[in-house]
Amino acid sequence: MERRRYPRGKSFYGGVIAFNARQSTLDCVVRNFSSAGAKIAMSGTVLLPDEFDLTIARKEGTFRARLVWRDGLEAGLRFTSDDDSRVISLDVSRKLRMRKAEIARLQRRVSELTDGQ
Template sequence: MTVDKRSELRQRVFLRGKILFNNGASSIDCLVRDISRVGARLALSETTSLPEVFDIHVAQKDHTYRARLRWRREDGAGVTFLDQEAAKPPVNETGDASVAVLLRRITELETENASLRRLLAEIAGGRVGTA
């Protein structure tokens, strides 16, 4: 079982993104597979090397994140956002605090769901070994 060393829980997403570098002259399409206030995991189909710092534009969120490369594999990369304030979940125009509360509750429920799934997998793994 892998130990997750992240300081923030990431929300699973499936968002189309575009990595921009060389002052916007170069770009690579990607998928944002999970995201938090401080970073994200990107799925990449290209094996092109990435610079240490670049921008990620996510059209569905209408936001561009400044990111630092943390790790790179053949099919993906992990990044840390350099401007963590900009990466906070949005609150609607009226400043309605209930939206922030709902977003926080969704994150809590996703964490609980993931924990229960791990527990079920462990239980199922124990049954297979004893049968």
């Protein structure tokens, strides 16, 4: 009997887990997936933090995930919203970095224009 609120469809997606301030990554296989969570399989035993980012290229997205259970090389995840987490997602981090670079470029241009007066 299915106990989940959102049933998961079987899948076979490649995934990348990112943690440790995105300095550590780990490849995994997403075995089932729903909008609320996923089951992943890893090729080796590794310690996972309670929260991390899961990027799934075929879904074209990065999901903030919380570890719910772990059994050997498999783990169950629940996706959380950015509001539930103290850590921002990889997508948001990339956008923020691009915006900061754009602001710095514009500030340099304004400085060039005002110094010439």
